[in-house]
Amino acid sequence: MRYLPLTQPDRQEMLDVIGAASVDDLFADVPSEHYLDGPIEGLPLAAGEMAVEKQMRRLSKQNLAAADAAFFCGAGAYRHHVPATVDHIIQRGEFLTAYTPYQPEIAQGTLQMLFEFQTQVARLYGCAIANASMYDGSTACWEAIVMAARLTKRNRLLMSSGVHPHYVSVAQTMARFTPGHIDYELPVLASDPGDAALIGRIDDETSCVVVQYPDTMGRIPDLQRIADAAHEKGALLIVVNTEPVALGALEAPGNLGADIVVGEGQAIGVGLQFGGPYLGLFAITNPKHVRQMPGRLCGETVDADGKRGFVLTLSTREQHIRREKATSNICTNSGLCALAFSVHMTLLGERGLTALAAENHRLACHAADRLEKVPGVSVLNEAFFNEFTLVLNKEARPIVRALADKGVLAGVALGRLFPDGEGRENGLLVTVTETVTEDDIETLAKALEEALS
Known part of the structure; x- marks a missing residue:
């Protein structure tokens, strides 16, 4: 039996409200060559559960793990x-649904874990404050770009050619669909990632410079040099890191002049899983910028009896405050992945x-x-x-x-x-x-x- 809760009049009413002629209009941005023109090859139109399991196992054997x-x-x-300890701990019942803790009195374990996670990320990145995680590294990068625009009141950014092309693509897509009062330029420089060509493009209208460290081709840019040039023009330096293990050997970006450091945390605690889930990391070096930081921030306090406790200190998402005041529409922190990261990092020390x-x-x-x-x-x-x-x-x-x-x-x-x-x-x-x-x-x-x- 198929479960179709909406009737055709229900769908038509929703389409009328949003001004779309058909459901297909909602997918207008998907290139037509990517549309399916029939059933997926290799999958039966209908089958029993055991037959489906066997078929999926046969298909999985085509993968090279x-x-x-x-x-x-x-x-x-x-x-x-x-x-193995990581998997054992994250599957404990009190952690398995590690979403944003709305009720601190019954979510002390999750809140404490996120507090420790924030501390680990801040120390790893050489920053003053880290938030309680983002969706992934690419969207964290975009959130940093938007934050820089709010802080500098400028809308031009420079992005090094060494930044991962997928991160660039996410920024371009988000810029396209950001409300009209934000208008970003995305010049991507085809140059060596740390140097005269990039620095020479920084001007008085630049909100931020985005550099990856190490970059997509494995090179290590001179962050201090770029930071000095950006700050001279009143711009911020955003550093992207996709391989956190590298920061066990390289100097932390925050110690080299970065204003915002973002990255992907998957490499620590989270295995390769066909593209997800991932874990966005986000940290800042100047505590005065904390109210413009997206996402959530967990803090430590004491209760009425003087006992140590943890609370959701800052939450800038739409569900918690008025939409026009929100600095992020992020709905769920990658809590379980953040826990895995924190457990693995604790084991390593x-x-x-x-x-x-x-x-x-x-x-x-x-x-x-x-x-x-x-x-x-x-x-x-x-x-x-x-x-x-x-x-x-x-x-x-x-x-x-x-x-x-x-x-x-x-x-x-x-x-x-x-x-x-x-x-x-x-x-x-x-x-x-x-x-x-x-x-x-x-x-x-x-x-x-x-x-x-």
């Missing part, structure tokens, strides 16, 4: 070892994170040295953490597909991230974490040598 291959993919989604970062960098250096010996391969980066770009003597995308057929996930072709070309067709982004062995590196080197010969 990260754990079953020599795995070198990254580009914003990272495979790190997640201790400061020394553990530093050791993990050192092992990532050691293996990445070993991989870069070995792969550069392969004929037809050169390493683009002068410096990197655990991610670097190879330049091949052939287009990278067919090579990646050929190696995947042989059980080697060689990395992410830059042609996939930058489909418009820009001379990056031969680029291959390789990521090396502690889950990669030296045997895996040798397997990749030999597979590349064979494919490029």
